[in-house]
Amino acid sequence: MTLQETPIVQLQQVTKTYGDLYAVDDVSLDIYPGEFFSLLGASGCGKTTLLRMLAGFETPTSGKIFLGGEDVTDLPPYERPLNMMFQSYALFPHLNVADNIAFGLRQERMPKAERDQRVQEMLQLVQIEKLGKRKPHQLSGGQRQRVALARALAKHPKLLLLDEPLGALDKKLREQTQFELVNLQERLGITFIVVTHDQEEAMTMSSRIALMREGRVVQVDAPRRLYEYPNSRYCADFIGSINLFDAEVVKQEDNLVTLKSPDCDQLLQVYHSQPLLEGMTATVAVRPEKVQITENCQPQRSNQLRGVIKEIAYLGDVSVYHVDLPSGKRIQFTQSNVQALAQQPLDWEEEVCLHWQADACNLLLE
C-alpha cells in the first residue's frame, strides 16, 4: 500500500486530561486515505478517549484535530463528516432495522425514494436483505453487528470509526467477520480507524497499528514491522511473546553489535544500524519461534544457550517449551508439530542446546 499525499486525519499534540489523569497524552498521528488503522492497547490506555475525540464526543484539553485538512477540534459530533460504529452497537430499540439505517439519511433530508434505495443497498452490502422490518431485539448478535455497520456506512462517510467492532461476538464468528470487514473496507475504499484491545485482531486486519500505553502512542507501524522490529520492551512484550536478555555492548562492527549478557555463557550478536557506545546497556529480544534447537553446542558460537526443559505445552499446531538457563532465567521456544503424533523428541528435564541467527533477533534501547 502506498501512503498518499495529504492525511485524512491529523492529530497534533492532542491531550485530554480528567483532573490529574492524562487519558490521552500529547498524541500526534497522521492517518492517510484508504488506511485500515488500528488503535491497539490494554484497557485504560486512552484509545477509546482518542476515538471519542475524533468523533466529537470529547473535546481535547489541548492540541488540534484536522479532518481532510480542516480544523474540527471544536466541531460538535453532528457536524463532522465521519461516522462511528459503537461498541454496544447503540441500535435504536424502538426503530426497525431499515429505520435505524435510514436515521442518518433522514437527518440530511434525503428524499424518500433515494433514501429507500440507499437502505436497500446497505442491507445488501452487509447481507441482511430480509431483516429490514425486524426490531433490534429480534436479531442475533452477529446480525446486530451488521446493522450497526450498515447504519454507520449509510451516509457514505470518508472515514469510519469502529469501537471494538468485534468485541461482542464469540470467537468463531469474530474470526470470520474480521476478513469480511477487511474486504468491505477494501471494496469501499473508506478509511477505517478501529479501536481494539485484541492484538491478534489488530494484526489480522490493519494496514497500520498505533500501539498505545498510558495515554501515549508507543509505536506506529505496519503489523509485520511491529512484530519483527518492536521499538521498546513494552511493544515487544505486548505483541506476541518474546525472550528478553539484558546485555552490555562489547563492540559494534558495521551494523553487527556484539553484546555480553549475564544470562549467557556465549556472546550475543544482533544487527543494529544506529551507532552505539561501548559499555552501554541494551536488551536483546528474540521471538520463541526464531529459537532453534541444535544437536550439540559448539565452543565459540554466538547466540547460543544451554538449558534444561522444565515445561512442555502442546497447543496443537505448535508446542511451547520452557527452558531454565544455568543463571536461573526461564526462556521459551516453540517448535511446530509438523507430523501428527510424531515421536516426541524432547522430554522434561532434558538438556538442550538452543541457537538463533543474528538477523532473527533485535536490539531494544530504553
Place this chain on the structure above:
Amino acid sequence: MSLGVKKSRIALFSLLAFGYAFLYGPIVSLMIYSFNESRLVTVWGGWSTKWYGELMHNQQILDAAWLSLKIAAISASFAVVFATLAAMALVRYKRFRGRGSLLLMLTAPLVMPEVILGLSLLLLFVAMSEWLGWPAGRGQTTIIIAHMTFAIAYVTVVVRSRLAHFDFSLEEAAMDLGAKPVKAFFTITLPLISPALIAGWLLAFTLSLDDLVVASFVSGPGSTTLPMVVYSSVRLGVSPQINALATIIVTLVSLAVAIAGYVFYRQEKQRLKSLQ
C-alpha cells in the same frame, strides 16, 4: 421441599393476605356503603344509587372537581418537563457546581411535612406580590406552582431511575449520524423513556388531585379544590355523597393505573428482551 419450609411459606403468605386485607378493607367498605340506601353507616338500607345522583347535582363538588383536575393536569405536565431536565442533568453529568444542592432540593420535598411546605410557599407568594406585584392574588396559579414544586421531586425519582439504565450511546449515535442534541433527545431518548414520563405524570397528577394541606395554605377565595370540599364535609362525619365520590375516584384511578401498569410492564418486558 421440607415440611418446615412449607409451613413458613404458608405463614408468610397468610400474613401477606392479612396485609392486603388491611390495605383494601377500608376502601372496599367505602365503596359498598356508597350504594347504601340509608344515610347511616350502621344501617344497611338496601342497594341504591341515589347518592351518585345527588353527587351529580352538587354544583360545589363538581366545580371543585373541575378546578382540581385542571390544576392537576397543568402542574403534572410542567412538573414532568422540569423533572426530566433535572433527571437528565443528574444522570448525565456526574460532576457540576450545584449538583449537591440540586440533589438536596429534590430529596427534601419527598419527606417535608406539608404544613411547612404550604406555609412557606404562602409567605413567599405574599412577599412576591408585595415586591413584584405578582402573583396579584392567590388561587389557581399559586396552587399550580406549589404542586409543581413538590411534584418535581417525585417525578425526578421516577425518571431518574429509568435514565439510570438508559444507554446514552444511543444519543451519541444519533448525534454521530447528524442529529443535533435537541433532535437526538426528541427522536431517540424521549420515545424510549416515555413510559417513565407517563408514570411520572400520573404520579404528579394524583399527588396534586390528592393534596389538601398545601392547597389550603396557598389558595385564595374562589379557588376551592376538591380535597378542600371533601375535608370540610368529612369533618362533620361520614357523608354518603363522599362515599360515592370516593368510589368514582378509586375506580378511575385503578383503571388508569392498571392500563399504565400493563403498558409499562409490556414495554419493560420488551426492553429486557432487547437487552439479551
Place this chain on the structure above:
Amino acid sequence: MRSRDRFNLGKRALIGLPWLWMAVFFLLPFLFILKLSLSEAALMQPPYLPFIREVSDGMVTMVVNFGNYLLLLEDPLYLNALLNSIEIAAWSTLLTLLVGYPMAYAIAKAPHNWRLPLLMLIILPFWTSFLIRVYAWIGILKNNGLLNNLLIYLGIIDQPLEILYTPTAVYIGIVYSYLPFVILPLYATLIRLDDTLLEAAADLGCPPWKQFLTVTLPLSIPGVIAGTMLVFIPVMGEFVIPDLLGGPNVLMIGKLMWTEFFSNKDWPVASALAAVLLLVLIVPFVLWQHFESRNRESLG
C-alpha cells in the same frame, strides 16, 4: 455563536432551570418562615407587622421580635405538642416497620411472576386519595361503626370500644397510610439480596431463623433506614390523620400549626412552630442523607 458553545448552553439550561425553580420555590421560602417567626402579629391583612418600620419623620428602625419563640417555651401546650409528635412518630414508625417488613419479605420470596402484581397492589392505594382513605377509617372505627358492630355481632364484646378520637386510631391511620413507603425500599434491598449468601450460610451450618438474623436482616438495614425516614419525618408534621382520626384529644405539632394559622390567624406563631419543626427534622434528614451517600459509595 459556535456550535460547541450552543452545546454547553444546552447543558447549562438543563441544570439551571430545575435548580432555579427549586431554589426559588422550595429553598427561598424557608427564609420567609424565619423572617415571619421574628415578626409581631397584627390584626390586619397580612396579619403581621413588617420588619422594617418607619417610626416617625422618616426614622426607620428594624424590629426583631423573639416573643413568638418565648411563647413557645412558656406555654407547655407547644412543648407537649412537639414531644407528643416525636412520640407518635417514633412508635408509628416502629409499628409500620413491624407490619411492612414481613410483607416486603413475603413479596420478595414470592414466585417470580407474582412479584410485580403484588407490588402493584401495594402501590395502588397510594394512587387513590389519601384524604378519602383516612376518612374511610372513620366509618370503621366509630362507636357505632363497622368494627364495633362486627365485634358485637360476633359476641366478642358487648359494649362498643372507644377507638375513634384516641391515639390508637391515629396509629392505625398512620400505619395504614404509610405502609407503602416502608414496603417499597425494603423490597428493593431484599430483592437485591443474593440467594447464594443464604445457601452459603446454610452450608456452614446455619438454621433458617439464624440465617435471617445473621444474613438477611443486617443486609436489609439500608431499606430499614430509608423506610424509617420516609415515615418518621413526614409523620412529625402530619395534619390530616390526627385531625380526622385523633380529634381534639390528640395533640400534634402539625395540627397545632394549622390551628394557629387558620383559626387564630396568628401567622408569626405558626411560622415559629414551623421553624422549630424544621430544626428538629434537619437532624434525622442530614443523618439519612449521610448514610445514603456512604451506602452508595460502598456499593461502588
